[in-house]
Amino acid sequence: MSFVLLNAVERAAAALRRGEPVLVDGPDGSPVLILAAETATRTRLAALTGSGNPVHGVITHARAMTLKARLYTDGVVALDLGADDPLARLRTLADPTNDLASPLAGPFTALRQTLPEGYQAGVKLAKLAGLLPALAATGLSRDAAHTLEETQRLERVGAESIAAYDETAARSLKAVSQARVPLAGAEHTSIVAFRASDGGPEHLAFLIGDKDGNPPAPPGPVLARLHSECFTGDLVGSLKCDCGDQLRGAIRTIAEHGGGVLLYLAQEGRGIGLMNKLRAYQLQDQGFDTIEANERLGFDADERLFLPAATMLQILGFTSVRLLTNNPDKVAQLAAHGITVTERVHHAFPPNRHNAQYLQTKRVKAGHDL
Numbered sequence: 521m522s523f524v525l526l527n528a529v530e531r532a533a534a535a536l537r538r539g540e541p542v543l544v545d546g547p548d549g550s551p552v553l554i555l556a557a558e559t560a561t562r563t564r565l566a567a568l569t570g571s572g573n574p575v576h577g578v579i580t581h582a583r584a585m586t587l588k589a590r591l592y593t594d595g596v597v598a599l600d601l602g603a604d605d606p607l608a609r610l611r612t613l614a615d616p617t618n619d620l621a622s623p624l625a626g627p628f629t630a631l632r633q634t635l636p637e638g639y640q641a642g643v644k645l646a647k648l649a650g651l652l653p654a655l656a657a658t659g660l661s662r663d664a665a666h667t668l669e670e671t672q673r674l675e676r677v678g679a680e681s682i683a684a685y686d687e688t689a690a691r692s693l694k695a696v697s698q699a700r701v702p703l704a705g706a707e708h709t710s711i712v713a714f715r716a717s718d719g720g721p722e723h724l725a726f727l728i729g730d731k732d733g734n735p736p737a738p739p740g741p742v743l744a745r746l747h748s749e750c751f752t753g754d755l756v757g758s759l760k761c762d763c764g765d766q767l768r769g770a771i772r773t774i775a776e777h778g779g780g781v782l783l784y785l786a787q788e789g790r791g792i793g794l795m796n797k798l799r800a801y802q803l804q805d806q807g808f809d810t811i812e813a814n815e816r817l818g819f820d821a822d823e824r825l826f827l828p829a830a831t832m833l834q835i836l837g838f839t840s841v842r843l844l845t846n847n848p849d850k851v852a853q854l855a856a857h858g859i860t861v862t863e864r865v866h867h868a869f870p871p872n873r874h875n876a877q878y879l880q881t882k883r884v885k886a887g888h889d890l
Contacts, residue, residue, distance in 0.1 A: 526718035532677040533649035543676040546637035551665035554642040557614035557654035583818035589628040595640035614654035616816040641679030650793035690827040692717035706775035721786035738837030743780030745770040759874035791823030830857035
């Protein structure tokens with residue numbers, strides 16, 4: 521059943537990325553038709569209005585607060601798109617990178633009535649697709665939704681499946697391959713690749729042995745690091761963050777202390793994805809800090825979940841860790857998912873002129889120990 525659930529969500533997310541409409545069924549069975557704001561076209565948006573029901577722009581509370589729209593509804597906010605140029609209005613609602621260039625684009629008046637439950641699920645689906653968390657959406661009758669599904673072969677998914685996706689994918693992780701990979705600073709290392717049952721992005725575990733080549737022994741406590749992938753910092757040496765320093769420093773530290781585990785997690789940009797992280801960088805160049813940038817995009821300050829990490833540790837046989845981190849939230853999340861954290865080991869690196877403000881924001885606003 522989990523395979524069916526995950527694949528239905530993956531297919532729907534892929535359709536949104538292609539700019540196709542998707543049907544989302546609320547928990548009560550009431551369907552909505554959605555388009556991702558980022559990939560919508562005039563033709564597709566016009567097709568939504570052809571349903572005869574009002575078409576709304578749907579955004580998160582974080583984005584609504586940026587636009588000074590009142591939060592009358594739970595979870596998400598819906599606004600009328602108007603008749604003059606609904607696509608331009610939708611783009612304005614969704615994308616903050618031009619906010620400062622068009623400071624008088626509002627006012628933005630949110631709807632006060634109860635929204636279809638599929639609206640919030642649709643925004644979560646856009647996040648899973650790696651898109652901006654904003655939609656064009658309209659409610660449909662069940663008969664109309666059935667007709668669209670049959671005649672246009674639209675993807676259809678339940679709101680409850682979308683809500684359960686993260687946990688279901690994490691719990692379905694399995695180790696699929698392992699190889700010895702000597703690393704600079706940690707020659708006795710093996711990498712284990714994990715994949716969820718829907719074939720989604722792989723997570724990796726680096727098993728770093730001691731000086732004699734002995735691998736870390738379960739159940740622990742083992743020196744461990746949870747590292748979220750960062751293309752810009754890890755691979756190309758960006759100076760805007762400290763991720764590359766943390767990755768290479770953790771590998772070196774674990775090896776020097778007799779071995780352990782480093783989990784390399786596929787959750788770029790604190791869970792918002794590479795494309796949106798680059799948008800956040802654009803906003804940082806406009807003067808916003810890293811947390812403000814994420815929130816202006818419509819995301820939470822940190823969208824990451826660490827259940828995948830807990831699942832990987834449990835599969836490897838580790839139930840207790842000494843966690844190499846400056847982030848207390850990682851400690852709390854691992855503990856909540858059944859991993860005992862016996863010690864938080866300090867892990868921080870000197871700033872440079874490009875990331876000093878970024879590190880200060882993490883310390884002051886996110887509570888990191890830097």
